Amino acid sequence: MTIELIKKSRTWTGTVSYYRHQSEMTSTPMQFSIFIPDGGSSRKKTLLWLSGLTCTEENFITKSGALGKACELDMIIVCPDTSPRGTALKGEHDSYDFGSGAGFYVDATQSPWNANYLMHSYLRDEFVPMIGHHFPINTDAMGISGHSMGGLGALMFGISYPETFKSLSAFAPIVSPIHCPWGHKAFTNYLGENNSNWEQYDPCYLLKERGYNGEILIDQGDSDEFLQEQLKPELLEKIGKEKNIELKIRYQQGYDHSYFFISSFIGEHLEFHHTKLI
Amino acid sequence: MTIELIKKSRTWTGTVSYYRHQSEMTSTPMQFSIFIPDGGSSRKKTLLWLSGLTCTEENFITKSGALGKACELDMIIVCPDTSPRGTALKGEHDSYDFGSGAGFYVDATQSPWNANYLMHSYLRDEFVPMIGHHFPINTDAMGISGHSMGGLGALMFGISYPETFKSLSAFAPIVSPIHCPWGHKAFTNYLGENNSNWEQYDPCYLLKERGYNGEILIDQGDSDEFLQEQLKPELLEKIGKEKNIELKIRYQQGYDHSYFFISSFIGEHLEFHHTKLI
Numbered sequence: 001m002t003i004e005l006i007k008k009s010r011t012w013t014g015t016v017s018y019y020r021h022q023s024e025m026t027s028t029p030m031q032f033s034i035f036i037p038d039g040g041s042s043r044k045k046t047l048l049w050l051s052g053l054t055c056t057e058e059n060f061i062t063k064s065g066a067l068g069k070a071c072e073l074d075m076i077i078v079c080p081d082t083s084p085r086g087t088a089l090k091g092e093h094d095s096y097d098f099g100s101g102a103g104f105y106v107d108a109t110q111s112p113w114n115a116n117y118l119m120h121s122y123l124r125d126e127f128v129p130m131i132g133h134h135f136p137i138n139t140d141a142m143g144i145s146g147h148s149m150g151g152l153g154a155l156m157f158g159i160s161y162p163e164t165f166k167s168l169s170a171f172a173p174i175v176s177p178i179h180c181p182w183g184h185k186a187f188t189n190y191l192g193e194n195n196s197n198w199e200q201y202d203p204c205y206l207l208k209e210r211g212y213n214g215e216i217l218i219d220q221g222d223s224d225e226f227l228q229e230q231l232k233p234e235l236l237e238k239i240g241k242e243k244n245i246e247l248k249i250r251y252q253q254g255y256d257h258s259y260f261f262i263s264s265f266i267g268e269h270l271e272f273h274h275t276k277l278i
Numbered sequence: 279m280t281i282e283l284i285k286k287s288r289t290w291t292g293t294v295s296y297y298r299h300q301s302e303m304t305s306t307p308m309q310f311s312i313f314i315p316d317g318g319s320s321r322k323k324t325l326l327w328l329s330g331l332t333c334t335e336e337n338f339i340t341k342s343g344a345l346g347k348a349c350e351l352d353m354i355i356v357c358p359d360t361s362p363r364g365t366a367l368k369g370e371h372d373s374y375d376f377g378s379g380a381g382f383y384v385d386a387t388q389s390p391w392n393a394n395y396l397m398h399s400y401l402r403d404e405f406v407p408m409i410g411h412h413f414p415i416n417t418d419a420m421g422i423s424g425h426s427m428g429g430l431g432a433l434m435f436g437i438s439y440p441e442t443f444k445s446l447s448a449f450a451p452i453v454s455p456i457h458c459p460w461g462h463k464a465f466t467n468y469l470g471e472n473n474s475n476w477e478q479y480d481p482c483y484l485l486k487e488r489g490y491n492g493e494i495l496i497d498q499g500d501s502d503e504f505l506q507e508q509l510k511p512e513l514l515e516k517i518g519k520e521k522n523i524e525l526k527i528r529y530q531q532g533y534d535h536s537y538f539f540i541s542s543f544i545g546e547h548l549e550f551h552h553t554k555l556i
Contacts, residue, residue, distance in 0.1 A: 010501065011538035062537065065343030068545075223288065259340065260289035267346075 012071040025122040026084040033061040034078045043138040046076040050146030050153035063259040069267040084116040105153035108190035143167035143273035155203035167276035169217040175236035176204040215246040221255030290349045303400040304362040311339040312356045321416040324354040328424030328431035343541040362394040383431035386468035421445035421551035433481035445554035447495040453514035454482040493524040499533030
């Protein structure tokens, strides 16, 4: 559980740091960024942010404009990378929606991906305990959010592990990888052809099977270029209604899939998590 | 004066757009980004932002976290690129501190740079009139700010053309290219060996010769890795005192040269410009 500081910068009234550690799960070095507001010796409310396709640990922390609000609320924000790095598997770096930068937060079962692409277990069993060990984070009561593929991850983790994640939100999430081209491509390669092995990672399936005791906040731009083909929030909305889940999907008029959208509403999401986390 | 929209995104209560136009001055296509808050038909208060080494029109608009505050103040922010692009002059792309991404806001006199690297005239005679033509900007009363090499640009333009720029601030500016390695390298290549041709682009020289009627706000991180060798704000501070200029240099404890520093204080700079612009 050794971590190595790569760089740090003072910002607002806190510090952004980038770290590297050798992951036992992925057998690769993994990086993450973390923002910690100044002061206090007790554990702070914390948001785990999962990024989308092509992203690293850097995108959210540099582009979200969230850190001023995080200071105001005295919240930590921690951002893992989206896939293992530094391997050169055949086809790993060929497309933006599969392989490096596109781990989809699943545990691959298919060769050669099953040697390194174990992002689900990495986050749950290695990353979360590690940040609890090194930083003033109560890892039994974190908030989780993310964007697009990371919104998929947030819903997947939030619905599956409510004992760890006490608040849940997402921006423009992929709500059902079983029902979209991004999901089909990645899940076929990582998990094989058998769709029944995909269900444990499909938010729509998970919500239907497990339900959710609490409020889920989702922001979705109605001018998002991926809305109809890939994201399909109406599939989740339908299950939410059937199961009487407190699911609030806000269609934001004119916003697209970019960080210009995320930065516009991240402050409200931080306030949402701050209110839900005790 | 034709401009071509490349892309646009809704953000906060406004729109970020990227444009391209063919510059007569640089003989290249040039890009810029602009944020315009919703509403109103009258001209809005506007900040011209000049970026630093390696940057394009994108860095500030995606990383500054300034757009929420710009909405609150109903201000336009416009960000030109830092050099011509698309040429392949010998040595142009070899280093981060000269050539592409490093135009230094001067008019080159030395071959081969003097064919395209005319960023000073480009901004003054082509860019500013163009944005006044296409957008609700009062180009006789803009604010100007920038970072590092762009802080040099902001001071240079703000002091030289007070009839155009009515408010002036900077983050971690190069205050005297005559007295630092970055300046020596770029100015020797762009302007030749004769230092007397450099003075018109040196904020310390300009402030000493012309003075400044108004307040200048500068934020400078005291943990900035370029502070002692390249930036040297004390040179400007000395002239400010001698000439009785209203120059406020705030040394911000623990902050470095990054956008994490800029984003922490850009809101105060926008408020400064908003107050000064009538």
